[in-house]
Amino acid sequence: MGVGSALWRSIAVYRFLALLYAGVLIVWNQDKYERPYAAWIVLAGMALWTGYATLAYGGGRKQRWPLLIADLAVAAASVLATSWVETSSGIAQGRPTIPVAWVVAALLAWAVSGGRRLGLLAAAVIGAADMVVHVLNASAPGPVTFSNIVLLFLTGLVVGHVVRMAVDAEARLARAVELEASTRERERLARDIHDSVLQVLAMVQRRGAEAGGEAAELGRLAGEQEAALRTLITGAPVPRPRPPRGRRHALALETPASGGGAPPPGEPDLRARLTVLASARVSVATPATPVLLPGHVVDELTAAVEAALANVRAHAGEDARAWVLLEDDGADEVIVSVRDDGPGIPPGRLEIAEADGRLGVAQSIRGRLRDLGGTVAIHSTPGEGTELELTVRRAAP
Structure with missing residues (x-):
């Protein structure tokens, strides 16, 4: 009323x-x-x-x-x-x-x-x-x-x-409510684009430059489109709301992106979603008992971990190793840690990347956890690798 x-x-x-x-x-x-x-x-x-x-x-x-x-x-x-x-x-x-x-x-x-x-x-x-x-x-x-x-x-x-x-x-x-809803929708859209289109364009640019010839020209065009798209998703308003998509697009370390579709009945097990991310350079450690969370929480947490692993591949080098640790002590919080042995993040680098429209951490990771009511703690020392600690409550809003 x-x-x-x-x-x-x-x-x-x-x-x-x-x-x-x-x-x-x-x-x-x-x-x-x-x-x-x-x-x-x-x-x-x-x-x-x-x-x-x-x-x-x-x-x-x-x-x-x-x-x-x-x-x-x-x-x-x-x-x-x-x-x-x-x-x-x-x-x-x-x-x-x-x-x-x-x-x-x-x-x-x-x-x-x-x-x-x-x-x-x-x-x-x-x-x-x-x-x-x-x-x-x-x-x-x-x-x-x-x-x-x-x-x-x-x-x-x-x-x-x-x-x-x-x-x-x-x-x-x-x-104010309308503007907040538009901002949140734009952030969700930016996450989806970052986890799919921008990653592919960046890969095309990198591989094209390595191949040379006509492929180099394709890589240059892909780089221009990537820059234009980053500018668009950081400054363009969303014209009207859209329903949240029921699937994610993310790139991980030599791991196929997890499929979408309707979630299984009941609360899914976060362990199963994280275990498939393991590869030759990604180690995943989980508890012995199931970690059951609401379907949308599992989806967003897994997408955030995949984005973190994609950052390891993009910024820590092809030979970098990563470790994913899932902790669940039966209390109100579930913690997922992602650690790598890369060169670390220089001070102020994340702020500069966000200002340049590179939203891997700002939206794909922090934005997802913020929407879940969780937190992200980043610990990084130059030359000693980086560790991300993702924390969510079981009764996420």
Whole structure:
């Protein structure tokens, strides 16, 4: 339920409560009225309009001018009816009008519909009707009357201002949620592209340069397209949301990318997904018991490990070795460590790579773990290799 719907529901509740209060005062003062029966006629009209207005206003939709004008006219008419019901002495003494606070509901409707200006306009109309009652009975308005009129103006001003602020805040919140969703979608898209297209283009560029001849030209073109695509995925917004894909594309050390398709029934075993990454230069160590996690957690964790292994191959050299360790002590967290014996990461290298659009660590690894509610710790010393520690909770959001 949005702000508008909540406000109109509140006004409807206020109408009924104010109508009940007006009825109590009529019962209390009927022996003082000049025409007691007229007070009940006015109350009946107020009750009918309360029921109609509650249904006509509905909740949250933009109100039409005829309804707003009719609401204000009924409120002013009920105030003017006081001169028909009350005695001249009662009006001179400052006794409350027949509708009492019921007329404020019309003022609230105008303030909610149009903000401060319409709220003040409605307060002026109702206040003028209160003054006319005294003019018709040749009595001077007292302090109570002026106090009521001042309260009407304050209500119209404050309520109109607060409503406008609430509507603006709701619009800004909706925009912020939309931008956050677009950013997350762009990050997911960047991860998928990095794990597939960019890796292939980089490989074509490298192999083309090694082969020479016409292959070198193909490699150069592949390098240009890789640079253009990196710029696109780091700065271009996603036009509209798309459903997350149920498969991953990643390159690992001499290991075929794991297949996609629908996950098996029940929670899959993370051990089985990591074990297939083992090769001549990749050692995988897992617990003896199954490590069961939700399917999307297993998918994203495995993709992050594959991205880490791809980085080892790309940056540590063809002869570098890597070790994958899965730790599960039965507590709330599962830890996957990826270590290599490469040259390590120079200080500030990751920040420079992210600024250049190379998102292997920023998106394919850190982005995936962030979406799972997990953490990534990177330990690297130049000349002593690199270790990535991926930690996720079992009840990942």
